[in-house]
Amino acid sequence: xxxxxxxxxxxxxxxxxxxxxxxxxxxxxxxxxxxxxxxxxxxxxxxxxxxxxxxxxxxxxxxxxxxxxxxxxxxxxxxxxxxxxxxxxxxxxxxxxxxxxxxxxxxxxxxxxxxxxxxxxxxxxxxxxxxxxxxxxxxxxxxxxxxxxxxxxxxxxxxxxxxxxxxxxxxxxxxxxxxxxxxxxxxxxxxxxxxxxxxxxxxxxxxxxxxxxxxxxxxxxxxxxxxxxxxxxxxxxxxxxxxxxxxx
Amino acid sequence: xxxxxxxxxxxxxxxxxxxxxxxxxxxxxxxxxxxxxxxxxxxxxxxxxxxxxxxxxxxxxxxxxxxxxxxxxxxxxxxxxxxxxxxxxxxxxxxxxxxxxxxxxxxxxxxxxxxxxxxxxxxxxxxxxxxxxxxxxxxxxxxxxxxxxxxxxxxxxxxxxxxxxxxxxxxxxxxxxxxxxxxxxxxxxxxxxxxxxxxxxxxxxxxxxxxxxxxxxxxxxxxxxxxxxxxxxxxxxxxxxxxxxxxxxxxxxxxxxxxxxxx
Numbered sequence: 001x002x003x004x005x006x007x008x009x010x011x012x013x014x015x016x017x018x019x020x021x022x023x024x025x026x027x028x029x030x031x032x033x034x035x036x037x038x039x040x041x042x043x044x045x046x047x048x049x050x051x052x053x054x055x056x057x058x059x060x061x062x063x064x065x066x067x068x069x070x071x072x073x074x075x076x077x078x079x080x081x082x083x084x085x086x087x088x089x090x091x092x093x094x095x096x097x098x099x100x101x102x103x104x105x106x107x108x109x110x111x112x113x114x115x116x117x118x119x120x121x122x123x124x125x126x127x128x129x130x131x132x133x134x135x136x137x138x139x140x141x142x143x144x145x146x147x148x149x150x151x152x153x154x155x156x157x158x159x160x161x162x163x164x165x166x167x168x169x170x171x172x173x174x175x176x177x178x179x180x181x182x183x184x185x186x187x188x189x190x191x192x193x194x195x196x197x198x199x200x201x202x203x204x205x206x207x208x209x210x211x212x213x214x215x216x217x218x219x220x221x222x223x224x225x226x227x228x229x230x231x232x233x234x235x236x237x238x239x240x241x242x243x244x245x246x247x248x
Numbered sequence: 249x250x251x252x253x254x255x256x257x258x259x260x261x262x263x264x265x266x267x268x269x270x271x272x273x274x275x276x277x278x279x280x281x282x283x284x285x286x287x288x289x290x291x292x293x294x295x296x297x298x299x300x301x302x303x304x305x306x307x308x309x310x311x312x313x314x315x316x317x318x319x320x321x322x323x324x325x326x327x328x329x330x331x332x333x334x335x336x337x338x339x340x341x342x343x344x345x346x347x348x349x350x351x352x353x354x355x356x357x358x359x360x361x362x363x364x365x366x367x368x369x370x371x372x373x374x375x376x377x378x379x380x381x382x383x384x385x386x387x388x389x390x391x392x393x394x395x396x397x398x399x400x401x402x403x404x405x406x407x408x409x410x411x412x413x414x415x416x417x418x419x420x421x422x423x424x425x426x427x428x429x430x431x432x433x434x435x436x437x438x439x440x441x442x443x444x445x446x447x448x449x450x451x452x453x454x455x456x457x458x459x460x461x462x463x464x465x466x467x468x469x470x471x472x473x474x475x476x477x478x479x480x481x482x483x484x485x486x487x488x489x490x491x492x493x494x495x496x497x498x499x500x501x502x503x504x505x506x507x508x509x510x511x
Contacts, residue, residue, distance in 0.1 A: 065479060067479035068479055071478060134362075134378075134379060136461070139462065139476055139479075141479045141480040141481075142479055161463065162463060163379050163461025163462055163463050163467065164462055164463055164464075164468075165461065166457070166472075166475060166476055166479070170457075174461070177357060177363065178361075178362055178363045179357065179361050179363075179378050179379075
C-alpha cells in the first residue's frame with residue numbers, strides 16, 4: 001500500500017476534479033482489499049497499478065490467512081474485496097450472504113521448501129515422514145494445511161510435522177530461518193522467496209483455487225468491482241503468472 | 249468543625265470515566281453473552297481442548313517456577329547487592345516487560361534456534377530447543393519473569409531494614425536474617441509477583457508461536473488454540489476464551505486475597 005503526502009494528494013484532487021463527471025470515486029477514497037497471505041506480492045503490485053490508474057484512491061491491503069479474513073468478513077469487517085486461497089473458504093462467506101458471487105482467478109499448487117543447501121537432504125514427500133527431520137506444515141484449519149493434508153492422503157505419505165503454523169508465510173519463515181529442514185508451502189511462495197529457500201517438487205500435490213469477490217457490505221462497491229476487473233485483466237493475469245500462479 | 253462540602257463529580261470526568269469503564273468491561277460481557285453455554289461441556293472436554301488447557305497450565309506453572317527460582321535471587325541482587333551497574337541491569341532485565349512478545353520470540357530464536365548463537369552448539373550436541381514444550385516454557389518465562397523481579401525488587405527496596413539490622417546486632421548471620429526476617433517481609437510481593445507472572449505466562453502468544461511453533465499437545469497452548477480455532481470454529485474459540493477468562497479472574501482473586509495485600 002502506498003500513502004501519499006499532502007501535495008501529490010492535492011494534485012490528485014485537481015486531476016480527479018477534472019474526471020469527476022465520469023468517475024463516481026471521490027478523492028482520497030480508500031478501497032479495502034482483504035487478500036490471502038500467499039497473494040502478498042502480486043496484490044501489492046496490483047494495488048500500486050490500481051492507485052496509479054485511480055488518482056486520489058488509496059488501496060488498503062490487509063493480508064492474512066484466508067480463514068482469518070473470511071471470519072473477519074462474516075463478522076462484518078468493512079472491506080470491499082476479498083481474495084481467498086480456497087474456494088471452500090469463500091463458500092463460508094457466500095453462505096453468510098457477505099458476498100453474492102465469486103470468481104476463480106488463479107490456481108496454485110504445493111511444493112516442498114527447504115533451506116539453502118538442503119541441510120536435511122529432503123528429496124521428496126517421503127522424507128517428510130522422517131521423524132528425525134524438523135518439518136513445518138500449515139495447520140489443517142487453514143487452506144494450505146487442508147491442501148497439504150489432501151495431498152499426503154492422495155500420495156500415501158504420513159508426514160511427521162513438528163509444528164502446524166497458522167499461515168503459509170509463517171511456514172516459509174521457519175524454513176528461511178533454517179529452523180526446520182522442510183516446509184510445505186505454495187509454489188508461488190518458493191518463487192517469491194528467491195534464493196532464501198530451495199524448492200523440492202511435491203508430485204501429486206492437489207491444486208487450490210483462488211477465489212475473488214466484491215463484498216455485499218462494501219463501502220465502495222464500484223471501486224471494489226474495478227479492482228476485481230484489474231485482477232481478472234491481462235495485466236492481472238500477467239502479474240499472477242510471473243509470481244508462479246497457474247491460470248484458472 | 250468544618251464539614252467538607254459534598255461535591256458532585258464533574259461531568260467532564262464522569263463521562264470519559266464511564267466510557268473508559270465500558271470500553272474495558274463490555275468486550276468481556278460480549279464474550280460471556282455469546283459463549284455457547286449449551287455446548288460448553290462438549291467443546292471443553294474435546295481432547296484437543298483438554299490438551300491445550302493441560303499444556304497451558306503445566307507450561308505456565310513451570311515458567312512461574314523458573315521465575316521464582318531465578319527471579320527472586322535476581323531481585324535480591326538488584327535491590328541489595330550494592331554492586332555497580334545495578335541500575336543498568338535493572339533496566340535491562342525489565343525490557344521484556346515492555347517488549348512486544350513476538351520480538352522476544354525472534355530474539356529467543358536468534359539465541360536458541362538451530363542457527364542461533366547458542367542453539368547451533370546445542371544442535372551439534374543433538375539438542376533442539378524450538379518446537380518442544382521446553383521452548384514454550386522458555387518463551388513464557390522470558391516474558392513473565394520481569395513481573396516477578398519488578399514486584400520483589402520493589403518490595404525489597406521499600407522494606408524497613410531496621411528489623412534486619414537489629415537481628416544482625418543480636419548475632420544472627422546473614423542467612424538467618426534473610427530466612428527469618430526478610431523473606432517473610434517480602435512474601436506478599438513474591439506471591440503477587442508469582443501470580444502476575446503465571447497470568448502473563450498463561451496468556452503468552454507471540455513469543456510462543458514464533459519460538460516454539462504450534463503443535464497439539466507439545467506446543468499449542470490455549471492462546472494458540474484459540475487463535476487457530478477462530479479460523480474455522482469460532483464457537484470453540486469463544487468457549488476456550490471463557491476458560492482463560494475464568495482462570496485470569498481466579499488469579500486476580502488470588503491477588504486480592506488479604507494475605508497478599510502489602511501491609
